[in-house]
Amino acid sequence: MSNLPNPAPACDPSRRQFIAQTGRGLLAVGVAGTLGNLPAAAAPITDQAADLVLQSGPTDVKLPEINAKTEPKGTSIPNPQPVDQRVGYAVVGLGHLTLEELLPALSQCKKSKLVALVSGDADKMSKVARQYGISPQNCYSYQTYDNLKDNPAVDVIYIVLPNSMHAEYTIRGARAGKHILCEKPMANTAKECEQMIEACQKAGKKLMIAYRIQYEPMNRKVQEMVRSNAFGKTKIIEATNTQNQGPPDQWRHKKALAGGGALPDIGLYCLNTVRFLLGEEPAEVAAHMYSTPNDPRFKEIEENMLFTLRFPSGVLANCVTGYGSYTSKRYRVQAETGWIQMDPAFSYHGLKLEQAHAPDGNEQKAQINLGEKNQFALEMDHFSDCVKNNKTPYTPGEEGLQDQRIMEALYQSARNGGKPVKLKNETAKLDAFRGTPPTEGQS
Structure with missing residues (x-):
């Protein structure tokens, strides 16, 4: 990693004086440990202590609990790095x-x-x-x-x-x-x-x-449930990602710039998320595509594609993507004794996770709420952690390359009337193309 900017210079006298005068209530808790065992409210803020607080040492802030144990827990302090x-x-x-x-x-x-x-x-x-x-x-x-x-x-x-x-x-x-x-x-x-x-x-x-979905907490929860066979073995996964595209002159409608239509832009979410949930790589794929005649948006790219993925474990995934229909961004995992559903699953905000479980024939439905986290912030902070600590990112270039190879096989199948295309599986290892998983603190 290249050199980061130098730490902030020492406080100037006026700033130091301000901290010393006003910091008793604001900073005493954070420096009490360095000043002895005085009660936090009585700990004086010296010039030296003020500089220490601003420039060095641990920066996480902790606050005392103010509610009874019966009350819901409030939002945690973000505690960003300096x-x-x-x-x-x-x-x-x-x-x-x-x-x-x-x-x-x-x-x-x-x-x-x-x-x-x-x-x-x-x-x-x-x-x-x-x-x-x-x-x-x-x-x-x-x-x-x-x-x-x-x-x-x-x-x-x-x-x-x-x-x-x-x-x-x-x-x-x-x-x-x-x-x-x-x-x-x-x-x-x-x-x-x-x-x-x-x-x-x-x-x-x-x-x-x-691949922000792989860092988002609720999608990671589904992965955990699938991998642990929470509702028995997964049998089928259905995934849909559609939206109605606007003016035809945008770059996404030009094949030279976009490479394709709905598949590489939004259908990729279906493909990559299914691979992420299972950890497996498909052994065979098949696809059909169609574009509305005379629609100027789809002169160069495909409007709709339906594709299937067959995995070595026997799981079948049926995926739908399209550029000309109302927004739908969801998937459902069908397992032996229940299902797990994200709807919406691929949106930037407002994701919802539901499950239905019937191990004894009595269906029980529930919604799982893990709270909304900014997917892009989680994604970037994961990469920053990898850069600073020399770790392989969870979604490295090899992950993107694998998706591209599969998409090229899907286009080959679609051009040949949906004829299945077998893929080379060089390894049976789970998560063969992924690196270090996100830390608990990021999820």
Whole structure:
């Protein structure tokens, strides 16, 4: 990891004086241990203690309980890492996902921070930079992108560009000496994915693909239930991800930029989530696709695709994805004595997890509520933890490459009238393409 900014300088006299005068009620609890056994309210805040609080030592804050044991527990304190210890991110591309989700999520991160922007729209970037406090010297165009190599504040480049640009900017970013977090799908071809992996390995940098579902707590709970056979063996998984696309001139409708239509954009959630839940790799796939004639949105890309995945354990997955119908983002796991359902499952917010269990013939339904967490913040903080502690990300480049290979087999089947395509399974190991799982604190 490149050098992080130096710690904040010592407090100036006026700031130190302010802390000493006002800190008795605010900071005494945190420094009482260093000042002896005085009651917290009576512990004086000296200049030396104030500097210690602001600059060194553990930073987690603990507060005394104020409610009776009968009361629901309140929200826990976020306890983010000090700003100078967080991993610095340069975000490339200022479209909807970046502005609506990623930049707000960075403000909720505990281990990550925004330090630079890259965009081809100078006016928009200037406005965003002012909104998020990014200095002009940390704003780059696509032409000056390679100059990120000279910015020690940037540890990670997060690529949020049209799919066809992922390979180029990953390879250039790795050559600039930065770790890479890349949006899904990883690229437009398996060959490009392989080149991305090779470039990062050659540069000694980490590569992670942004499969946020694999870091989201309720989806991880379903994985736990599936893997533990909570309702007996899983038999069938049904997954659907559809949405009604808008104007035809957007990049997602151009094959050269997107690589395909509904499948690589939103159908990938069905494919990747099923693989994530089971830990297995499909042995055989089959697919059918169809586009509405004369719809200008689908001149170059597919509108709808139905596909099946057959796994070595005997589990069958039936997946549906489409660009021309009302939003539906759900899946259901059918097991021997019950089912587990996420609806919605793939949305950014408002996920719901339900189950039905009937081991003795009496069905019992329940909703599982684990609280909403920002999926993008969890994802980025996982990568930051891997960067700082030299761990392999849970969703590395190899995970994205495997999905791309499977999607290419699905297109092959669809072009051949749905004829099944057998896949090479080089290993029977579970989670063969995944790295270090997210820590408990992140989930």
